[in-house]
Amino acid sequence: MDAPMTVGGLTAIDVHTHAEVSAKGHGSLSEELDAAAGEYFKTEHRRPTLPEIAAYYRERNMACVVFTVDAESATGTPAVPNEEVAEAAAANPDVIIPFASIDPYKGRLGVNQVKRLVREFGVRGFKFHPNVQGFAPNDRLAYPLYEAIEAEGAIAVFHTGQTGIGAGARGGGGIRLKYSNPMLVDDVAVDFPDMPIILAHPSFPWQDEALAVATHKRQVHIDLSGWSPKYFPPQLVQYANTLLQDKVLFGSDYPLLTPDRWLADFAKLPIKDEVRPKILKENAARLLGLTAG
Template sequence: MNVGELVAIDMHTHAEISSRGHTSLPDELDAAAGAYFGTEHRRPTLPEIAAHYRERSMACVVFPVDAEAATGTPAVPNEEVAEAAREHPDVLIPFASVDPYKGRLGAREIRRLAGEFGVRGFKFHPSLQAFHPNDRLAYPLYEAIEETGTIALFHTGQTGIGAGAPGGGGIRLKYANPMDVDDVAADFPGMRIVLAHPSFPWQDEALAVATHKPQVHIDLSGWSPKYFPPQLVHYANSLLQDKVLFGSDYPLISPDRWLADFAALPLKDTVRPKILKENAARLLGLGTPQ
């Protein structure tokens, strides 16, 4: 991957369909997410994701979400994501997902995926997976992530999954308070963490955690930048300028739309390249951007 030639690094894209055509969300939750984002929810394949980003001279972190214990639906296989990244190393950066209810079995899976497949990080979606990040059931997984030097990425705040469905599709928002991740950051100081999304309704909590814990970052995915809370923009432009990361939430939000709205934010010229590429390159160990 030639980081110097990239326009941006998107830290948040989803692998939503396997090579065999199965999806990782029940139909009700999937339909609710499409309605929430106001899009026709097309699910690109991994090669299509690679082509989409290559056309834009961007790279992206791509991952499935393993919530099989809660939903009964298997995730897109982690190995497929890793193999696609091997086939498209110029644009795809592989993350994986392991259901926290797998416990020590999940920890072994994390070590295998990091060691054999070169996976760079692991995605958790507490609301969908139905667990509090500071629940000790997940600690064996964090031990493995810290040991392998990979990254833990946590969904935080509101979610479009289940939004508008009866009872929210059974999804509970309480699991996505970033203060739970503060405990994790304190207990695993060697584990790099990303809080995904503007953390509505806990934006101030997310900013406090990222300011206080040196290994905690924030990605800006899942929202158009024109809707960002003012305090998030302020911190991104000042105290957290080295810890905030571009993320789209593709395919639910396109990088084109996100970047067009990002251009209108009142950010310093020195801060924009940090958010778009430099911070992610450093976090991912991709070298110094030129």
């Protein structure tokens, strides 16, 4: 086991990294959806193992939040086990911060999993992908999960905006974009005011809605994953530099987008010198409750 995480020595904290393959070699998406995502992001869509993810980020002196996506009810495909992610974090505490994902259709079973994953495995947050999981974030079916996440002091991450999953496939692979409007998460922020929330990605075509929610609800943050910074909408850059400078987080969407490419393009943005370290590390460290050690 490596030494515990030393936040002060890190160059960045990537809050959006995917575990896309299990130790047994299976992923969380069907072949159709997986292929569509690879084409959308113009990558070979290679799926690194969890030890490879740890090594990749260690080489770059970064930490990373890692999670899977559990959409088994909608896709019929079991997710990469949350326990594998947590065990990889325990084996690589200097690099990996464990998050999890639970299908909102799992009901009471899902609630019990939240409690167990936080208490026994040290999971820090939970990822929801409303498009792939096939639910509206403000649907009451998910509220028992949110109640458990809030009670355990964990974070909820919601995919927002267009998704590369299913893009270009027949009928979009059955993926409905309407579920990723960040205004649906505004209801969740009202009903669960003590649950920290991250709106993942620049939220095209609802960028202004995401900025409004993050500005209005104090526990709502925005991560910048999934897009090269050179494509960020001007208003997102403006808010990141000003009103939301303490609530915007670096995320890459690795392996679909590498942190190397993201950081190279981010360096070219007109971000204030005093804001840049907040986005790259300080905001995430505070949100995650990491010490500066």
